[in-house]
Amino acid sequence: MNLPNLITIGRLLLAPLLILVLTLWQADTARWWALGIFLLAALTDWLDGYLARRLNQITDLGKILDPLVDKILILAALLVLVQLGDVPAWSVFIILLREMFIASWRVNQTQVQGANIWGKLKTVGQILAVALLLAPLAPVWDIPILMIYGGAIALTVISGLIYIKESYSIPPIIPDTINNT
Template sequence: MTLPNWITFSRLLGLPFLLYGLYNPTPTARWVCLAIFLVAAGTDWLDGYLARKLNQISDLGKFLDPLVDKLLVLAPLLALIELGQVPAWGVFLILARELAIAGWRVNQTTITGANIWGKLKTVSQIIAIALLIAPLPEVWKIPSLVAFWVCVTFTLISGAIYILPQTNSD
């Protein structure tokens, strides 16, 4: 397994600590959760950069990276549902898109990397989750929810763009 693939896999190690910390109501615990989340999200950029720089792009990496990204996004969102910070139906839309794309990818003969819409989706999800995890003052509640709905919108758009051009060419 290549270094970029190990870095991708390492993102999973922070998830149990992140989820445990989200259930601790102290501001300090939430800041620690934010730091864990941002470090894990930052390694998403790092593994891609190293894979390209070291010429270690692999089918395993193309498969593993989006899978770990999904877990990194969905795990805290599911916890945020339970904490009453986001509506379940919004997270369901994200989950449905991710499952649909994963199922669609299974039938593809080649695995492609993310396009610009997939990258926008990921960045918007990271921003929204970071705002929702951080113990910000009440004035940030609406901007955090707006960021959440922007990420839901980008998630759905990127899913449609991912599938529609491919179905038209068949």
């Protein structure tokens, strides 16, 4: 077990703490603590990737574990936000469906792939949206936050479709080898 993977496991342990803070402590202070825990976890997501590349410790376990822990953390926060009435359950279902589908797809691949740029954008979008949803901000922020959350949902769907397309290597409908002579 290398340092980047240990950091990833540490991030996994922050998910239950986040749930406990949000469900057992009903105050704006709890939301700020939950936001701090969530942002710490997001920072460790960047840190473990940086260290894995810098120390040349990229492993197949890390390629599987890192995105899985990201999904657990995002979904843990979103499920509590559903319970609190801050986000609709259908929106979390869309995210959960995509994540489960892609995770099950990856299990059947012969070679472990890291996330592509769309997967990384999806994760950043989800982190930003969840962070804003956790923060006890004034009502004037409600519409912009929901728009950012909607964008994160859109990135979730788009990145999933792109991942499947790239995995299948779907050829273009019109061949580009047509002779113009």
